[in-house]
Amino acid sequence: MSDEHNANEHDNNEPGIDQTGEPTNNGPHYSIGIDLGTTHCVLSYVDISDPDADEIVQEVLQIPQLTSPGVIEDKAQLPSFLYQAHEAEINEGETSLPWTAKPDYLVGEIARNLGTKTPIRLVASAKSWLCHAGVDCKSAILPNEAPEEVERVSPFQATSAYLEHLCCAWNKQHPEAPIADQDITLTVPASFDPAARELTAEAAQRAGLKNAILLEEPQAALYSWIEKSEGDWRNHADVGDIILVIDVGGGTTDLSLIAVTEEQGNLGLTRIAVGDHILLGGDNMDLALAYTLKAKLEKDGGKRLEGWQVQSLTHACRAAKETILSDDEADNIPIVVPSRGSSLIGGTLRTELSRDEVNTVLLQGFLPEVASSEQPVSSARSGLRTAGLPYAQDAGITRHLAGFLTRQLNAIDDLNDITLPENATFIHPTAVLFNGGVLKATRFADRLMDVINSWLNAEQAPNARLLTGLDLDLAVARGASYYGYVRKGKGVRIKGGTAASYYVGVESAMPAVPGMPPEVQALCIAPFGMEEGTKEELPNDEFGLIVGEPVRFRFFASKTRREDTVGARLDYWTDEELEELDEIEITLPEENHKTGEVIPVHLSAAVTEIGTLELLAISNQDDHSWKIEFDVRSGEE
Amino acid sequence: MNTRLYNIDLELIPTTIDLYHVYLLTAVFALALTVIILLFAMLIGLMRRSKQATQTSGTNTEQTISTTIPKLEPEVKVIEKIVEVEKIVEVEKIVELPAPEPIVLKEATPDAALQLLSLLQKEARFIDFIKEDVNAYSDTDIGAAARVVHAGCTKVIDEHFNLATVRTEQEGSKITLAEGFNAAEVRLTGNIVGKAPFTGSLGHKGWQVTDIKLPKLTAGHNANIIAAAEVEL
Numbered sequence: 001m002s003d004e005h006n007a008n009e010h011d012n013n014e015p016g017i018d019q020t021g022e023p024t025n026n027g028p029h030y031s032i033g034i035d036l037g038t039t040h041c042v043l044s045y046v047d048i049s050d051p052d053a054d055e056i057v058q059e060v061l062q063i064p065q066l067t068s069p070g071v072i073e074d075k076a077q078l079p080s081f082l083y084q085a086h087e088a089e090i091n092e093g094e095t096s097l098p099w100t101a102k103p104d105y106l107v108g109e110i111a112r113n114l115g116t117k118t119p120i121r122l123v124a125s126a127k128s129w130l131c132h133a134g135v136d137c138k139s140a141i142l143p144n145e146a147p148e149e150v151e152r153v154s155p156f157q158a159t160s161a162y163l164e165h166l167c168c169a170w171n172k173q174h175p176e177a178p179i180a181d182q183d184i185t186l187t188v189p190a191s192f193d194p195a196a197r198e199l200t201a202e203a204a205q206r207a208g209l210k211n212a213i214l215l216e217e218p219q220a221a222l223y224s225w226i227e228k229s230e231g232d233w234r235n236h237a238d239v240g241d242i243i244l245v246i247d248v249g250g251g252t253t254d255l256s257l258i259a260v261t262e263e264q265g266n267l268g269l270t271r272i273a274v275g276d277h278i279l280l281g282g283d284n285m286d287l288a289l290a291y292t293l294k295a296k297l298e299k300d301g302g303k304r305l306e307g308w309q310v311q312s313l314t315h316a317c318r319a320a321k322e323t324i325l326s327d328d329e330a331d332n333i334p335i336v337v338p339s340r341g342s343s344l345i346g347g348t349l350r351t352e353l354s355r356d357e358v359n360t361v362l363l364q365g366f367l368p369e370v371a372s373s374e375q376p377v378s379s380a381r382s383g384l385r386t387a388g389l390p391y392a393q394d395a396g397i398t399r400h401l402a403g404f405l406t407r408q409l410n411a412i413d414d415l416n417d418i419t420l421p422e423n424a425t426f427i428h429p430t431a432v433l434f435n436g437g438v439l440k441a442t443r444f445a446d447r448l449m450d451v452i453n454s455w456l457n458a459e460q461a462p463n464a465r466l467l468t469g470l471d472l473d474l475a476v477a478r479g480a481s482y483y484g485y486v487r488k489g490k491g492v493r494i495k496g497g498t499a500a501s502y503y504v505g506v507e508s509a510m511p512a513v514p515g516m517p518p519e520v521q522a523l524c525i526a527p528f529g530m531e532e533g534t535k536e537e538l539p540n541d542e543f544g545l546i547v548g549e550p551v552r553f554r555f556f557a558s559k560t561r562r563e564d565t566v567g568a569r570l571d572y573w574t575d576e577e578l579e580e581l582d583e584i585e586i587t588l589p590e591e592n593h594k595t596g597e598v599i600p601v602h603l604s605a606a607v608t609e610i611g612t613l614e615l616l617a618i619s620n621q622d623d624h625s626w627k628i629e630f631d632v633r634s635g636e637e
Numbered sequence: 638m639n640t641r642l643y644n645i646d647l648e649l650i651p652t653t654i655d656l657y658h659v660y661l662l663t664a665v666f667a668l669a670l671t672v673i674i675l676l677f678a679m680l681i682g683l684m685r686r687s688k689q690a691t692q693t694s695g696t697n698t699e700q701t702i703s704t705t706i707p708k709l710e711p712e713v714k715v716i717e718k719i720v721e722v723e724k725i726v727e728v729e730k731i732v733e734l735p736a737p738e739p740i741v742l743k744e745a746t747p748d749a750a751l752q753l754l755s756l757l758q759k760e761a762r763f764i765d766f767i768k769e770d771v772n773a774y775s776d777t778d779i780g781a782a783a784r785v786v787h788a789g790c791t792k793v794i795d796e797h798f799n800l801a802t803v804r805t806e807q808e809g810s811k812i813t814l815a816e817g818f819n820a821a822e823v824r825l826t827g828n829i830v831g832k833a834p835f836t837g838s839l840g841h842k843g844w845q846v847t848d849i850k851l852p853k854l855t856a857g858h859n860a861n862i863i864a865a866a867e868v869e870l
Contacts, residue, residue, distance in 0.1 A: 068759070070858030071752075074850065093857035117867075319788070338785045340867070344765040345774045345782040 028211065029177040031484025033185045033220070034166060035477035036159065036200065038127045039250030039283070040077040042477035043166050046485050048183070056227070056485055058478050063169045065108035069094040075109065076474070078165060082123040082158045083111035084143070084151050099168040105153070105161045116311050120146045125251055126158035128389050131189070131196040131277050134582070138199075156199055163207035183487070184209045185480040189254045190216035190274035190499060193557065193581050194613040195630035201612050214611035215483050217476050218245035218256035219271060219494050221435035223486065224479030228469050234267055236467060237431065240418050242272075243467070244429035246401070246448065247476075248436040253278040253397055255404050257427065258494060261417045270415065271496030273408040273427075274559065278400050280366075280392040282318075282438035288361050288395070289317035289353065293335060297351050309349065312337045320353045321362065325441030331355045367447045368396045372426050372455035375403045398451045402426070405455075407560055407576070414562065424459055433467040440472050497529035498607060501564050503578065505554030506541075520554065522570040522578060526605035526613060528562040535606035536566045542602055542620060548595040550587040553628075556580050566605075586617050586628045603628075751860035752851055756797065758864045761789025797850050803843030812839050 029049045035042040043061040047053075062074040069090045083106040085095075097103055106114070115122025123142040130137050132155075140152035153161075170179045186209075188200050197214055204212035215223075222245060226233045237243070241260040247253065255275030261268045290313040294305050305313070313335065320333035332352045339347025376394040394400065405426040412418045412427065420428055432452060439445050445466070453463045471478070486493050503522035526536060545551055556578045564570070570578070588599060601617040604625070608614050615628035757763035766786045771779055794800065803822050806812050814823060816833035822843070825835060854860060 064853075067852060070855045071755075071852045072855065073852040091857065094855055096855045098853075334781070334784060336781050336784050338762055338782070342765045343769060344762045344785065345769050345771065345778050348778070348781050348785065350781045 028181055028183040030174075031183045031185070031481050031487075032170070032179065033187070033215075033477045033480025033483065034163070035187050035217070035220070035474075035480060036127065036162065037080060037249060037476070038125055038252055038281070039080055041080055041162050041166060042077055042474055043170065044474065044477035044481040045182075046481045048485055048488060051488070054490075056482065058227070058481060060474055060477065061166075061170060061173070063108070063166065064098050064172070065165070065169075066095060066097065066106065066110035067108075068110060068113060072097065073109070078108045078162065079112045080107075080124075080127065080162055081111035081115055082107050082126070082142075082153065082161055083114045083118075084121045084123070084146075084153070085114065086121070089114075097168070099172050103165075105158075107161050107165050117308065119143075119307075121150055123153060123158050125389060126155040126162075128251055128279055129155035130159065130199050131192050132389060137195075156203055159200065159203040160206045163203055163209065167207050167209065180208050180210050182211065183484040184212040185215050185220075185483045186212050187215050187217045187220045187476050187480050189252055189277060190218050190256045190271075191252075191254055191277035192216075193277075194502070195582055197612045198630050201610050213609065215480055216256065216271070216274065216496075216499075217254055218247050218274070218435065219258070219496070220476045220479030220483065221245055221247060221470065222258060222269070222433060222479065222494065223482045224475040225433055225467055225470050226492065227478065227482040228471075236465075237267065239267065241430045242412065242418065242427065243431045243433055244405075244452070244464070245433045245435065246439070248397065248434075248438040249281050250283050250437065251279060251281045253280050253392075253400065255401065257408060257411055257429065258496075259412060259415055259418055261415055267492065269492055269494040271494055271499065272415070273404075273411040274499040275400070275404040276559075278392045278397075279389060280395060280397060280400070282436070284391075284395060285362055285366055285438065286314050286318045286321065288365060289321060289358070290314040292357055292361050293317065293351055293353060297349060300351075301349070305349075308340065309337050317353060321358060322441055324353065324355055324358045325362075325443040363443070363447050366395050367398050367444065367451065369451055369454070370396065370398050370402060372402050372406065372458065374399050375406075376400045398448070401448075401452075402455070405429070410560070410562070421459065421461065424461075426455065428456055428459070428461045429464050430462075431465045431467050433470070435470060435472055435475050437473050495531070497531040497534075498526060498613065499528075500557040500559045501528040501561050502526040502605065502613065503556040503558070503564075503570070504584070504603065505556065506543075506569075519571075522556050522573060524564040524566055524568040524570070525603050525615065526607075527565055528558075530605070530607045532607050532611060533609050535604060537602065537604040537618070538567050539602050540567060542600050543617070544598040545586065545588050545601050545617060547588045547593040547597045547599060548590050550585050552583045552585050554580065555582065555584045555630075582630070584615060584628050584630055586626055588617075588626055592624075601626075748854065748860050749851060751863065752854070753793075753797075755860070755863045756793045756852075757790060759789075760793050761786045763790065764863060798846050799848035801845055801847050803845050804839055806839050806842070808839050808842055810839055811836060 029047065030045045031048045032043060032045045035044075041063075043063065044058055045061065046056050046058050060076050062076060063078045064072050064074050065078055067073045070093075085106055093101070095103060095106060105111075111122065115124070120143060126142065129135065129142065135141060135155075137155045138157075140154050140157070142153055142155060142158060143150065146152065167179045184204065186200060186204055188197055192200070201212065201214060222243065229236065237260045239260055239262045243258045243260065245254075245256045245258060247255070253275075255278075256271055257273040259270045259272050261270055290310055293313055294310055298304060316335045316337065320335055323330050323333055332354050335351050335353050337349040338344055341347060376392070376396065376399045378393050392400070408427045409420070409424065412420065429452065432449065434445055434448070439448070449464070449466055456462065456464060482491075485491070501524055503524050505520045506523050507520060523538070523541060525538060530536065558564075558573075558578050561577060593599065600620040602620060604616045604618050606614045606616070613630075615630075616625045617628055618625040754764065758765070762782075762785055766782060804812065813834050813836045814825075818833065822845075825837070826840070827837070829835075
């Protein structure tokens with residue numbers, strides 16, 4: 001605010017920006033990027049108060065957090081964990097933070113630490129629950145397997161709690177620039193469905209982030225790469241490139257394809273496809289290794305390992321894995337599980353993690369060398385599914401990748417600059433960008449590149465290039481804060497719009513057949529690639545809604561049907577084409593109408609500036625409109 | 638406003654003593670008296686304070702001041718004078734200073750040391766390791782435990798301290814120390830004769846902490862508990 005620069009009136013080849021257009025004094029001072037990860041949150045920020053600055057300085061907020069009762073440390077990452085402490089567990093006053101004497105929830109490092117020894121009170125992976133069909137994300141369901149007396153929170157509350165912690169940490173350190181007044185970019189997985197995006201945006205609102213918008217994580221990673229290259233990226237990307245972004249985080253794997261096109265003589269970027277929501281990440285790998293070693297120890301020692309020992313093994317495996325996968329010299333890493341008592345030397349368990357084991361378990365288990373035609377294996381889920389998270393059934397990331405690339409073969413049909421060879425059976429990426437801590441291990445990255453290149457070579461296509469230079473742990477947050485800067489009109493912006501087309505299920509007008517459910521048609525209400533700030537209406541499809549009664553629609557999304565326009569009706573589709581999401585619900589309020597009255601409405605879909613999808617029912621009698629809710633999850637199945 | 642009314646020519650020497658002047662005189666005397674009382678009170682207070690410096694019994698003087706102030710409350714001018722009196726006292730303090738400075742030894746706060754121990758115990762099981770009788774175990778067992786200690790200590794040191802060497806030269810190489818080098822940074826050993834510049838071989842490159850980042854503690858935290866006892870239910 002105070003350090004307002006005296007802008008010398010040079011028009012810095014950005015004709016779209018006028019010098020006076022941005023109020024530097026009252027407008028946001030910072031662009032803040034928040035990576036709301038499954039296992040960690042990171043906040044990065046850029047000073048945007050000077051509209052003429054061409055160089056940007058990015059910083060990562062040091063987040064004060066409790067690490068154990070009574071101890072507060074500053075860390076760049078806030079672990080996304082929440083712990084419901086028992087009243088006898090922690091003394092009064094030992095949970096105070098710099099901004100509050102008694103926080104509502106314990107979050108961050110302390111939650112993770114306490115949770116390793118008392119998992120029944122730990123809330124983890126709240127983010128994955130947000131995108132989990134079949135549960136109400138606003139009902140208190142976590143910790144999932146806790147005994148009755150443990151107070152539960154909803155995934156939504158947990159997400160808000162992490163955001164609130166970040167907000168307080170920011171406000172404490174920047175009292176002159178409250179976070180509510182800054183530009184905020186929150187990242188979400190590209191595979192998040194509309195309901196999960198809406199919940200994230202709402203959590204941000206609740207935490208006091210008024211100006212928060214959403215950005216897909218793989219896009220954020222690419223923005224970070226662009227920012228880090230300091231303009232040099234144009235020498236590493238060319239018109240016709242298809243960049244495959246592979247983001248393997250702690251709990252999820254996120255895939256996106258971004259095409260490099262030409263726009264008025266400049267390079268443009270278009271996100272053309274996103275993958276499915278795959279609950280598979282680095283934590284699965286550590287666990288897989290730990291169970292391998294557990295089996296080995298139990299065979300040698302003949303004694304069953306206890307839960308805390310497996311925890312400790314998992315921890316040790318994470319470090320050992322990184323060493324083996326990054327250092328070609330290290331073949332055997334000793335793994336030690338210390339005893340729990342104060343006798344350290346006598347009670348330790350010793351074993352070794354060998355390169356062969358890492359190769360078998362991780363490279364062959366998670367990154368098998370498969371053909372590009374393979375699909376992830378999924379057995380039909382058993383009817384008695386417990387209410388846990390729908391973890392990926394096939395651990396083979398390469399199989400998920402192959403399936404994704406094959407499914408997206410037609411993703412570039414709308415682009416003029418790019419064509420695939422005639423014989424292509426999958427979309428050919430020409431460049432690959434990695435993100436996520438797991439891919440820091442060079443052997444992992446090499447293996448993925450080898451597999452992708454083997455697919456390309458089988459179809460006589462050249463090898464894909466690896467785009468380097470990212471800080472794999474912080475890239476998403478950094479890219480998000482850079483995006484705020486891009487939104488000011490600086491630098492290239494990735495286009496894309498919605499990564500799916502959306503449909504509601506309507507009963508087709510057919511004579512009813514006794515004993516058979518009526519046939520359902522899918523009515524397209526939002527086409528693929530709808531841009532932010534646009535709106536589509538379906539005036540020709542009229543529905544009668546009964547006032548006061550909730551009306552439910554089946555709701556579908558397709559990541560591959562790009563050609564459907566608004567109002568298109570599908571009579572038939574395959575399971576691969578259309579994915580059924582949670583039902584959407586609308587209840588017309590009784591104000592101005594009588595209960596039971598039928599109001600003719602038509603539907604409308606809009607993509608908000610925030611980046612969420614908004615569905616409305618608009619009255620055909622007057623201009624009244626009602627919001628159709630996503631987040632009523634059908635919990636009663 | 639009514640300045641005219643009270644505009645008194647001081648050059649004028651009254652020939653007759655009227656009531657007005659009697660009043661003026663008594664007022665002046667009263668003022669002078671209170672100032673003198675105050676001065677004495679302050680001086681006495683100051684003397685007491687310097688006598689009982691270790692007992693920090695400043696409350697006495699504060700009391701004397703607070704008892705004198707109410708008397709003067711109606712007279713605004715007098716309060717202004719208190720400020721002046723205090724200024725005089727400050728000057729007196731400075732005058733006292735030239736006495737030989739006492740030698741102050743820095744006393745390390747125990748909290749930081751306890752914190753470090755707690756961190757080392759948490760991450761590296763440091764106290765457990767040190768408190769154990771190593772003679773009872775084989776080198777293999779000790780080696781296994783040492784890995785836990787080493788890995789944990791590395792984590793603690795890396796997270797909380799920025800370490801750098803004092804000298805960047807290779808150990809064993811010849812280095813020359815110019816005159817005025819910092820004896821705290823470089824310690825001379827062996828044949829120390831003559832004058833700087835000194836030339837010798839670097840035996841140890843030294844370590845220095847360039848940055849330290851210790852956790853903060855909440856007000857009620859008992860740092861003496863390095864590791865809490867654990868009871869599993």
